[in-house]
Amino acid sequence: MVDEEKQEILIDVKNLKLAYGTGDDSILALEDINLKIRRGEFLCVLGPSGCGKSTLLKTMAGYIKPTEGNCLMQGEAIEGPDWHRGVVFQSSTLYPWMSVKDNVEFGPKMRGLPAEEIEEIRAYFLxxxxxxxxxxxxxxxxxxxxxxxxxLARVLANYPQVILMDEPFGALDALTRNNMQNLIRNIWKDNNTTIFFITHDVDEALCLGTRIVVMSKRPGTILKEFNVGFTHQIFEHNSKDVVYKEDYFDIKNEILDLINSQIEE
Known part of the structure:
Protein backbone atom coordinates (compact mmCIF):
# COMPACT_ATOMS: atom_id res chain seq x y z
CA MET A 1 0.00 0.00 0.00
CA VAL A 2 1.11 3.56 -0.73
CA ASP A 3 1.69 5.87 2.25
CA GLU A 4 -1.15 8.38 1.89
CA GLU A 5 0.67 11.09 3.83
CA LYS A 6 3.41 11.17 1.16
CA GLN A 7 0.99 11.44 -1.77
CA GLU A 8 0.43 14.87 -3.29
CA ILE A 9 -2.98 16.38 -2.55
CA LEU A 10 -4.59 17.28 -5.88
CA ILE A 11 -8.02 18.45 -4.71
CA ASP A 12 -8.65 19.83 -1.25
CA VAL A 13 -12.22 20.54 -0.19
CA LYS A 14 -12.38 22.69 2.94
CA ASN A 15 -15.50 23.41 5.01
CA LEU A 16 -17.61 23.28 1.88
CA LYS A 17 -21.22 24.40 2.05
CA LEU A 18 -23.45 24.63 -0.99
CA ALA A 19 -27.03 25.86 -1.18
CA TYR A 20 -29.30 26.15 -4.21
CA GLY A 21 -31.54 29.20 -4.39
CA THR A 22 -31.91 32.03 -1.89
CA GLY A 23 -34.05 32.96 1.08
CA ASP A 24 -36.99 30.73 1.95
CA ASP A 25 -36.61 28.83 -1.33
CA SER A 26 -32.99 27.82 -0.72
CA ILE A 27 -32.07 24.16 -0.42
CA LEU A 28 -28.93 23.19 1.50
CA ALA A 29 -27.28 20.44 -0.57
CA LEU A 30 -23.89 20.11 1.12
CA GLU A 31 -22.70 21.10 4.57
CA ASP A 32 -19.23 21.05 6.17
CA ILE A 33 -17.54 18.82 3.59
CA ASN A 34 -13.81 18.30 4.18
CA LEU A 35 -12.11 15.97 1.74
CA LYS A 36 -8.64 15.52 0.26
CA ILE A 37 -8.06 13.66 -3.01
CA ARG A 38 -4.48 12.42 -3.35
CA ARG A 39 -2.57 11.68 -6.51
CA GLY A 40 -2.99 8.09 -7.67
CA GLU A 41 -5.95 7.12 -5.52
CA PHE A 42 -9.29 5.75 -6.64
CA LEU A 43 -11.87 7.41 -4.42
CA CYS A 44 -15.43 6.07 -4.56
CA VAL A 45 -18.41 7.96 -3.12
CA LEU A 46 -21.59 6.32 -1.88
CA GLY A 47 -24.74 7.67 -0.28
CA PRO A 48 -28.53 7.77 -0.52
CA SER A 49 -30.15 9.39 -3.57
CA GLY A 50 -30.26 13.17 -3.31
CA CYS A 51 -27.42 13.39 -0.77
CA GLY A 52 -25.33 15.75 -2.90
CA LYS A 53 -22.81 13.38 -4.49
CA SER A 54 -23.22 14.89 -7.95
CA THR A 55 -23.25 18.41 -6.51
CA LEU A 56 -19.90 17.73 -4.87
CA LEU A 57 -18.50 16.44 -8.17
CA LYS A 58 -19.78 19.49 -10.08
CA THR A 59 -18.17 21.77 -7.51
CA MET A 60 -14.83 20.00 -7.96
CA ALA A 61 -15.26 20.20 -11.74
CA GLY A 62 -15.79 23.95 -11.52
CA TYR A 63 -19.39 23.94 -12.75
CA ILE A 64 -20.75 25.24 -9.42
CA LYS A 65 -19.22 27.72 -6.97
CA PRO A 66 -19.35 26.97 -3.22
CA THR A 67 -21.73 28.98 -1.07
CA GLU A 68 -19.14 28.83 1.70
CA GLY A 69 -15.74 27.20 2.09
CA ASN A 70 -13.16 26.37 -0.55
CA CYS A 71 -12.49 23.83 -3.26
CA LEU A 72 -8.81 23.90 -4.23
CA MET A 73 -6.82 22.25 -7.01
CA GLN A 74 -3.15 21.99 -6.06
CA GLY A 75 -3.60 24.87 -3.66
CA GLU A 76 -5.43 27.17 -6.09
CA ALA A 77 -9.15 27.94 -5.95
CA ILE A 78 -11.18 26.17 -8.62
CA GLU A 79 -12.79 28.98 -10.60
CA GLY A 80 -14.30 27.03 -13.49
CA PRO A 81 -13.97 23.93 -15.70
CA ASP A 82 -10.41 23.00 -16.62
CA TRP A 83 -8.89 20.23 -18.76
CA HIS A 84 -6.82 19.15 -15.73
CA ARG A 85 -10.11 17.77 -14.34
CA GLY A 86 -11.84 15.47 -16.80
CA VAL A 87 -15.52 14.59 -16.28
CA VAL A 88 -17.41 11.45 -17.35
CA PHE A 89 -21.18 11.38 -16.76
CA GLN A 90 -23.67 8.50 -16.90
CA SER A 91 -24.68 9.61 -20.40
CA SER A 92 -21.69 9.83 -22.70
CA THR A 93 -22.11 13.55 -23.67
CA LEU A 94 -20.18 12.96 -26.91
CA TYR A 95 -20.49 15.13 -30.00
CA PRO A 96 -22.86 13.02 -32.16
CA TRP A 97 -21.96 14.78 -35.42
CA MET A 98 -18.29 13.80 -35.03
CA SER A 99 -16.58 10.48 -35.60
CA VAL A 100 -15.02 8.52 -32.74
CA LYS A 101 -11.53 9.78 -33.59
CA ASP A 102 -12.72 13.39 -33.87
CA ASN A 103 -14.32 13.16 -30.43
CA VAL A 104 -11.11 11.81 -28.90
CA GLU A 105 -8.94 14.38 -30.69
CA PHE A 106 -11.14 17.33 -29.73
CA GLY A 107 -9.37 18.29 -26.49
CA PRO A 108 -5.80 18.07 -27.80
CA LYS A 109 -6.83 20.08 -30.88
CA MET A 110 -8.34 22.81 -28.70
CA ARG A 111 -5.06 22.95 -26.79
CA GLY A 112 -3.18 23.47 -30.05
CA LEU A 113 -1.02 20.36 -29.93
CA PRO A 114 0.88 19.34 -33.12
CA ALA A 115 -1.06 17.09 -35.52
CA GLU A 116 1.39 14.20 -35.16
CA GLU A 117 1.13 14.28 -31.37
CA ILE A 118 -2.68 14.40 -31.57
CA GLU A 119 -2.70 11.28 -33.77
CA GLU A 120 -0.41 9.45 -31.34
CA ILE A 121 -2.60 10.40 -28.37
CA ARG A 122 -5.78 9.30 -30.18
CA ALA A 123 -4.28 5.97 -31.27
CA TYR A 124 -2.92 5.27 -27.77
CA PHE A 125 -6.16 5.89 -25.91
CA LEU A 126 -8.42 4.16 -28.43
CA LEU A 152 -13.37 7.85 -21.34
CA ALA A 153 -10.81 8.01 -24.16
CA ARG A 154 -11.81 11.62 -24.88
CA VAL A 155 -11.19 12.58 -21.24
CA LEU A 156 -7.93 10.63 -21.03
CA ALA A 157 -6.62 12.28 -24.22
CA ASN A 158 -6.24 15.52 -22.25
CA TYR A 159 -4.06 13.77 -19.65
CA PRO A 160 -6.13 15.24 -16.80
CA GLN A 161 -4.70 15.09 -13.30
CA VAL A 162 -8.07 13.94 -11.94
CA ILE A 163 -10.98 12.14 -13.61
CA LEU A 164 -14.37 12.86 -12.04
CA MET A 165 -16.91 10.13 -12.85
CA ASP A 166 -20.62 10.41 -12.03
CA GLU A 167 -22.16 6.91 -12.12
CA PRO A 168 -20.53 6.27 -15.49
CA PHE A 169 -21.64 2.63 -15.71
CA GLY A 170 -25.08 2.99 -14.12
CA ALA A 171 -27.04 2.66 -17.38
CA LEU A 172 -25.11 -0.34 -18.71
CA ASP A 173 -26.17 -4.00 -18.63
CA ALA A 174 -24.47 -6.23 -16.06
CA LEU A 175 -21.93 -7.84 -18.41
CA THR A 176 -20.91 -4.56 -20.05
CA ARG A 177 -20.69 -2.92 -16.63
CA ASN A 178 -18.35 -5.65 -15.37
CA ASN A 179 -16.16 -5.25 -18.46
CA MET A 180 -16.06 -1.47 -17.97
CA GLN A 181 -15.08 -1.90 -14.32
CA ASN A 182 -12.14 -4.09 -15.35
CA LEU A 183 -11.22 -1.57 -18.05
CA ILE A 184 -11.22 1.48 -15.76
CA ARG A 185 -9.29 -0.41 -13.08
CA ASN A 186 -6.55 -1.32 -15.58
CA ILE A 187 -6.44 2.21 -17.02
CA TRP A 188 -6.16 3.64 -13.50
CA LYS A 189 -3.23 1.36 -12.71
CA ASP A 190 -1.43 1.62 -16.08
CA ASN A 191 -1.62 5.43 -16.25
CA ASN A 192 -1.32 6.22 -12.52
CA THR A 193 -4.61 8.09 -12.90
CA THR A 194 -6.46 9.74 -10.01
CA ILE A 195 -10.20 9.01 -10.00
CA PHE A 196 -13.19 10.37 -8.07
CA PHE A 197 -16.04 7.94 -8.77
CA ILE A 198 -19.70 8.25 -7.74
CA THR A 199 -21.75 5.07 -7.58
CA HIS A 200 -24.85 3.61 -5.91
CA ASP A 201 -23.36 0.10 -6.07
CA VAL A 202 -21.47 -0.91 -2.91
CA ASP A 203 -19.82 -3.88 -4.66
CA GLU A 204 -18.64 -1.60 -7.48
CA ALA A 205 -17.07 0.77 -4.94
CA LEU A 206 -15.38 -2.09 -3.10
CA CYS A 207 -13.96 -3.72 -6.22
CA LEU A 208 -12.61 -0.43 -7.65
CA GLY A 209 -11.80 1.96 -4.84
CA THR A 210 -8.73 2.43 -2.70
CA ARG A 211 -10.85 4.65 -0.46
CA ILE A 212 -14.61 4.88 0.00
CA VAL A 213 -16.53 7.87 1.33
CA VAL A 214 -20.09 7.43 2.59
CA MET A 215 -22.30 10.53 2.63
CA SER A 216 -25.39 11.31 4.68
CA LYS A 217 -28.83 12.27 3.42
CA ARG A 218 -29.32 15.94 2.46
CA PRO A 219 -27.67 18.16 3.48
CA GLY A 220 -24.81 15.90 2.51
CA THR A 221 -22.01 15.45 5.00
CA ILE A 222 -19.32 12.78 5.19
CA LEU A 223 -20.39 10.03 7.58
CA LYS A 224 -17.34 7.79 7.33
CA GLU A 225 -14.33 6.93 5.19
CA PHE A 226 -12.96 3.44 4.53
CA ASN A 227 -9.49 2.61 3.24
CA VAL A 228 -9.81 -0.58 1.21
CA GLY A 229 -7.45 -2.73 -0.81
CA PHE A 230 -9.61 -5.16 -2.75
CA THR A 231 -8.74 -3.64 -6.12
CA HIS A 232 -5.04 -4.18 -5.32
CA GLN A 233 -5.84 -7.80 -4.44
CA ILE A 234 -7.28 -8.30 -7.92
CA PHE A 235 -3.93 -7.32 -9.45
CA GLU A 236 -2.01 -9.42 -6.91
CA HIS A 237 -4.07 -12.50 -7.76
CA ASN A 238 -3.96 -11.72 -11.51
CA SER A 239 -7.73 -12.01 -11.53
CA LYS A 240 -10.72 -10.00 -12.74
CA ASP A 241 -12.68 -10.52 -9.54
CA VAL A 242 -12.36 -9.81 -5.85
CA VAL A 243 -11.52 -12.71 -3.55
CA TYR A 244 -14.59 -12.57 -1.31
CA LYS A 245 -13.59 -13.11 2.30
CA GLU A 246 -14.97 -12.14 5.68
CA ASP A 247 -13.33 -8.70 5.69
CA TYR A 248 -15.03 -7.82 2.39
CA PHE A 249 -18.49 -8.66 3.73
CA ASP A 250 -17.80 -6.91 7.06
CA ILE A 251 -17.06 -3.62 5.27
CA LYS A 252 -19.91 -4.09 2.81
CA ASN A 253 -22.42 -4.67 5.60
CA GLU A 254 -21.16 -1.66 7.57
CA ILE A 255 -21.53 0.58 4.50
CA LEU A 256 -25.02 -0.77 3.77
CA ASP A 257 -26.05 -0.18 7.40
CA LEU A 258 -24.80 3.42 7.20
CA ILE A 259 -26.70 4.13 3.98
CA ASN A 260 -29.88 2.36 5.13
CA SER A 261 -29.83 4.32 8.41
CA GLN A 262 -30.08 7.51 6.36
CA ILE A 263 -32.97 6.22 4.26
CA GLU A 264 -34.94 4.92 7.26
CA GLU A 265 -34.63 8.00 9.44
Whole structure:
Protein backbone atom coordinates (compact mmCIF):
# COMPACT_ATOMS: atom_id res chain seq x y z
CA MET A 1 0.00 0.00 0.00
CA VAL A 2 1.11 3.56 -0.73
CA ASP A 3 1.69 5.87 2.25
CA GLU A 4 -1.15 8.38 1.89
CA GLU A 5 0.67 11.09 3.83
CA LYS A 6 3.41 11.17 1.16
CA GLN A 7 0.99 11.44 -1.77
CA GLU A 8 0.43 14.87 -3.29
CA ILE A 9 -2.98 16.38 -2.55
CA LEU A 10 -4.59 17.28 -5.88
CA ILE A 11 -8.02 18.45 -4.71
CA ASP A 12 -8.65 19.83 -1.25
CA VAL A 13 -12.22 20.54 -0.19
CA LYS A 14 -12.38 22.69 2.94
CA ASN A 15 -15.50 23.41 5.01
CA LEU A 16 -17.61 23.28 1.88
CA LYS A 17 -21.22 24.40 2.05
CA LEU A 18 -23.45 24.63 -0.99
CA ALA A 19 -27.03 25.86 -1.18
CA TYR A 20 -29.30 26.15 -4.21
CA GLY A 21 -31.54 29.20 -4.39
CA THR A 22 -31.91 32.03 -1.89
CA GLY A 23 -34.05 32.96 1.08
CA ASP A 24 -36.99 30.73 1.95
CA ASP A 25 -36.61 28.83 -1.33
CA SER A 26 -32.99 27.82 -0.72
CA ILE A 27 -32.07 24.16 -0.42
CA LEU A 28 -28.93 23.19 1.50
CA ALA A 29 -27.28 20.44 -0.57
CA LEU A 30 -23.89 20.11 1.12
CA GLU A 31 -22.70 21.10 4.57
CA ASP A 32 -19.23 21.05 6.17
CA ILE A 33 -17.54 18.82 3.59
CA ASN A 34 -13.81 18.30 4.18
CA LEU A 35 -12.11 15.97 1.74
CA LYS A 36 -8.64 15.52 0.26
CA ILE A 37 -8.06 13.66 -3.01
CA ARG A 38 -4.48 12.42 -3.35
CA ARG A 39 -2.57 11.68 -6.51
CA GLY A 40 -2.99 8.09 -7.67
CA GLU A 41 -5.95 7.12 -5.52
CA PHE A 42 -9.29 5.75 -6.64
CA LEU A 43 -11.87 7.41 -4.42
CA CYS A 44 -15.43 6.07 -4.56
CA VAL A 45 -18.41 7.96 -3.12
CA LEU A 46 -21.59 6.32 -1.88
CA GLY A 47 -24.74 7.67 -0.28
CA PRO A 48 -28.53 7.77 -0.52
CA SER A 49 -30.15 9.39 -3.57
CA GLY A 50 -30.26 13.17 -3.31
CA CYS A 51 -27.42 13.39 -0.77
CA GLY A 52 -25.33 15.75 -2.90
CA LYS A 53 -22.81 13.38 -4.49
CA SER A 54 -23.22 14.89 -7.95
CA THR A 55 -23.25 18.41 -6.51
CA LEU A 56 -19.90 17.73 -4.87
CA LEU A 57 -18.50 16.44 -8.17
CA LYS A 58 -19.78 19.49 -10.08
CA THR A 59 -18.17 21.77 -7.51
CA MET A 60 -14.83 20.00 -7.96
CA ALA A 61 -15.26 20.20 -11.74
CA GLY A 62 -15.79 23.95 -11.52
CA TYR A 63 -19.39 23.94 -12.75
CA ILE A 64 -20.75 25.24 -9.42
CA LYS A 65 -19.22 27.72 -6.97
CA PRO A 66 -19.35 26.97 -3.22
CA THR A 67 -21.73 28.98 -1.07
CA GLU A 68 -19.14 28.83 1.70
CA GLY A 69 -15.74 27.20 2.09
CA ASN A 70 -13.16 26.37 -0.55
CA CYS A 71 -12.49 23.83 -3.26
CA LEU A 72 -8.81 23.90 -4.23
CA MET A 73 -6.82 22.25 -7.01
CA GLN A 74 -3.15 21.99 -6.06
CA GLY A 75 -3.60 24.87 -3.66
CA GLU A 76 -5.43 27.17 -6.09
CA ALA A 77 -9.15 27.94 -5.95
CA ILE A 78 -11.18 26.17 -8.62
CA GLU A 79 -12.79 28.98 -10.60
CA GLY A 80 -14.30 27.03 -13.49
CA PRO A 81 -13.97 23.93 -15.70
CA ASP A 82 -10.41 23.00 -16.62
CA TRP A 83 -8.89 20.23 -18.76
CA HIS A 84 -6.82 19.15 -15.73
CA ARG A 85 -10.11 17.77 -14.34
CA GLY A 86 -11.84 15.47 -16.80
CA VAL A 87 -15.52 14.59 -16.28
CA VAL A 88 -17.41 11.45 -17.35
CA PHE A 89 -21.18 11.38 -16.76
CA GLN A 90 -23.67 8.50 -16.90
CA SER A 91 -24.68 9.61 -20.40
CA SER A 92 -21.69 9.83 -22.70
CA THR A 93 -22.11 13.55 -23.67
CA LEU A 94 -20.18 12.96 -26.91
CA TYR A 95 -20.49 15.13 -30.00
CA PRO A 96 -22.86 13.02 -32.16
CA TRP A 97 -21.96 14.78 -35.42
CA MET A 98 -18.29 13.80 -35.03
CA SER A 99 -16.58 10.48 -35.60
CA VAL A 100 -15.02 8.52 -32.74
CA LYS A 101 -11.53 9.78 -33.59
CA ASP A 102 -12.72 13.39 -33.87
CA ASN A 103 -14.32 13.16 -30.43
CA VAL A 104 -11.11 11.81 -28.90
CA GLU A 105 -8.94 14.38 -30.69
CA PHE A 106 -11.14 17.33 -29.73
CA GLY A 107 -9.37 18.29 -26.49
CA PRO A 108 -5.80 18.07 -27.80
CA LYS A 109 -6.83 20.08 -30.88
CA MET A 110 -8.34 22.81 -28.70
CA ARG A 111 -5.06 22.95 -26.79
CA GLY A 112 -3.18 23.47 -30.05
CA LEU A 113 -1.02 20.36 -29.93
CA PRO A 114 0.88 19.34 -33.12
CA ALA A 115 -1.06 17.09 -35.52
CA GLU A 116 1.39 14.20 -35.16
CA GLU A 117 1.13 14.28 -31.37
CA ILE A 118 -2.68 14.40 -31.57
CA GLU A 119 -2.70 11.28 -33.77
CA GLU A 120 -0.41 9.45 -31.34
CA ILE A 121 -2.60 10.40 -28.37
CA ARG A 122 -5.78 9.30 -30.18
CA ALA A 123 -4.28 5.97 -31.27
CA TYR A 124 -2.92 5.27 -27.77
CA PHE A 125 -6.16 5.89 -25.91
CA LEU A 126 -8.42 4.16 -28.43
CA UNK A 127 -6.14 1.16 -27.95
CA UNK A 128 -6.42 1.54 -24.16
CA UNK A 129 -10.22 1.49 -24.27
CA UNK A 130 -10.17 -1.38 -26.78
CA UNK A 131 -11.62 0.61 -29.68
CA UNK A 132 -8.68 0.56 -32.07
CA UNK A 133 -10.13 0.32 -35.57
CA UNK A 134 -13.34 2.15 -34.64
CA UNK A 135 -12.00 5.67 -35.21
CA UNK A 136 -14.07 6.34 -38.33
CA UNK A 137 -17.37 5.17 -36.78
CA UNK A 138 -19.98 7.73 -35.81
CA UNK A 139 -21.43 7.88 -32.30
CA UNK A 140 -24.91 6.71 -33.36
CA UNK A 141 -23.34 3.47 -34.63
CA UNK A 142 -22.04 2.52 -31.18
CA UNK A 143 -23.53 0.58 -28.27
CA UNK A 144 -23.91 2.21 -24.85
CA UNK A 145 -20.77 0.57 -23.53
CA UNK A 146 -18.76 1.64 -26.57
CA UNK A 147 -19.99 5.23 -26.18
CA UNK A 148 -18.77 5.26 -22.60
CA UNK A 149 -15.38 3.95 -23.72
CA UNK A 150 -15.14 6.77 -26.27
CA UNK A 151 -16.12 9.26 -23.54
CA LEU A 152 -13.37 7.85 -21.34
CA ALA A 153 -10.81 8.01 -24.16
CA ARG A 154 -11.81 11.62 -24.88
CA VAL A 155 -11.19 12.58 -21.24
CA LEU A 156 -7.93 10.63 -21.03
CA ALA A 157 -6.62 12.28 -24.22
CA ASN A 158 -6.24 15.52 -22.25
CA TYR A 159 -4.06 13.77 -19.65
CA PRO A 160 -6.13 15.24 -16.80
CA GLN A 161 -4.70 15.09 -13.30
CA VAL A 162 -8.07 13.94 -11.94
CA ILE A 163 -10.98 12.14 -13.61
CA LEU A 164 -14.37 12.86 -12.04
CA MET A 165 -16.91 10.13 -12.85
CA ASP A 166 -20.62 10.41 -12.03
CA GLU A 167 -22.16 6.91 -12.12
CA PRO A 168 -20.53 6.27 -15.49
CA PHE A 169 -21.64 2.63 -15.71
CA GLY A 170 -25.08 2.99 -14.12
CA ALA A 171 -27.04 2.66 -17.38
CA LEU A 172 -25.11 -0.34 -18.71
CA ASP A 173 -26.17 -4.00 -18.63
CA ALA A 174 -24.47 -6.23 -16.06
CA LEU A 175 -21.93 -7.84 -18.41
CA THR A 176 -20.91 -4.56 -20.05
CA ARG A 177 -20.69 -2.92 -16.63
CA ASN A 178 -18.35 -5.65 -15.37
CA ASN A 179 -16.16 -5.25 -18.46
CA MET A 180 -16.06 -1.47 -17.97
CA GLN A 181 -15.08 -1.90 -14.32
CA ASN A 182 -12.14 -4.09 -15.35
CA LEU A 183 -11.22 -1.57 -18.05
CA ILE A 184 -11.22 1.48 -15.76
CA ARG A 185 -9.29 -0.41 -13.08
CA ASN A 186 -6.55 -1.32 -15.58
CA ILE A 187 -6.44 2.21 -17.02
CA TRP A 188 -6.16 3.64 -13.50
CA LYS A 189 -3.23 1.36 -12.71
CA ASP A 190 -1.43 1.62 -16.08
CA ASN A 191 -1.62 5.43 -16.25
CA ASN A 192 -1.32 6.22 -12.52
CA THR A 193 -4.61 8.09 -12.90
CA THR A 194 -6.46 9.74 -10.01
CA ILE A 195 -10.20 9.01 -10.00
CA PHE A 196 -13.19 10.37 -8.07
CA PHE A 197 -16.04 7.94 -8.77
CA ILE A 198 -19.70 8.25 -7.74
CA THR A 199 -21.75 5.07 -7.58
CA HIS A 200 -24.85 3.61 -5.91
CA ASP A 201 -23.36 0.10 -6.07
CA VAL A 202 -21.47 -0.91 -2.91
CA ASP A 203 -19.82 -3.88 -4.66
CA GLU A 204 -18.64 -1.60 -7.48
CA ALA A 205 -17.07 0.77 -4.94
CA LEU A 206 -15.38 -2.09 -3.10
CA CYS A 207 -13.96 -3.72 -6.22
CA LEU A 208 -12.61 -0.43 -7.65
CA GLY A 209 -11.80 1.96 -4.84
CA THR A 210 -8.73 2.43 -2.70
CA ARG A 211 -10.85 4.65 -0.46
CA ILE A 212 -14.61 4.88 0.00
CA VAL A 213 -16.53 7.87 1.33
CA VAL A 214 -20.09 7.43 2.59
CA MET A 215 -22.30 10.53 2.63
CA SER A 216 -25.39 11.31 4.68
CA LYS A 217 -28.83 12.27 3.42
CA ARG A 218 -29.32 15.94 2.46
CA PRO A 219 -27.67 18.16 3.48
CA GLY A 220 -24.81 15.90 2.51
CA THR A 221 -22.01 15.45 5.00
CA ILE A 222 -19.32 12.78 5.19
CA LEU A 223 -20.39 10.03 7.58
CA LYS A 224 -17.34 7.79 7.33
CA GLU A 225 -14.33 6.93 5.19
CA PHE A 226 -12.96 3.44 4.53
CA ASN A 227 -9.49 2.61 3.24
CA VAL A 228 -9.81 -0.58 1.21
CA GLY A 229 -7.45 -2.73 -0.81
CA PHE A 230 -9.61 -5.16 -2.75
CA THR A 231 -8.74 -3.64 -6.12
CA HIS A 232 -5.04 -4.18 -5.32
CA GLN A 233 -5.84 -7.80 -4.44
CA ILE A 234 -7.28 -8.30 -7.92
CA PHE A 235 -3.93 -7.32 -9.45
CA GLU A 236 -2.01 -9.42 -6.91
CA HIS A 237 -4.07 -12.50 -7.76
CA ASN A 238 -3.96 -11.72 -11.51
CA SER A 239 -7.73 -12.01 -11.53
CA LYS A 240 -10.72 -10.00 -12.74
CA ASP A 241 -12.68 -10.52 -9.54
CA VAL A 242 -12.36 -9.81 -5.85
CA VAL A 243 -11.52 -12.71 -3.55
CA TYR A 244 -14.59 -12.57 -1.31
CA LYS A 245 -13.59 -13.11 2.30
CA GLU A 246 -14.97 -12.14 5.68
CA ASP A 247 -13.33 -8.70 5.69
CA TYR A 248 -15.03 -7.82 2.39
CA PHE A 249 -18.49 -8.66 3.73
CA ASP A 250 -17.80 -6.91 7.06
CA ILE A 251 -17.06 -3.62 5.27
CA LYS A 252 -19.91 -4.09 2.81
CA ASN A 253 -22.42 -4.67 5.60
CA GLU A 254 -21.16 -1.66 7.57
CA ILE A 255 -21.53 0.58 4.50
CA LEU A 256 -25.02 -0.77 3.77
CA ASP A 257 -26.05 -0.18 7.40
CA LEU A 258 -24.80 3.42 7.20
CA ILE A 259 -26.70 4.13 3.98
CA ASN A 260 -29.88 2.36 5.13
CA SER A 261 -29.83 4.32 8.41
CA GLN A 262 -30.08 7.51 6.36
CA ILE A 263 -32.97 6.22 4.26
CA GLU A 264 -34.94 4.92 7.26
CA GLU A 265 -34.63 8.00 9.44
Missing amino acids: EQVKLAGFGDKFIFELSGGMKQRVA
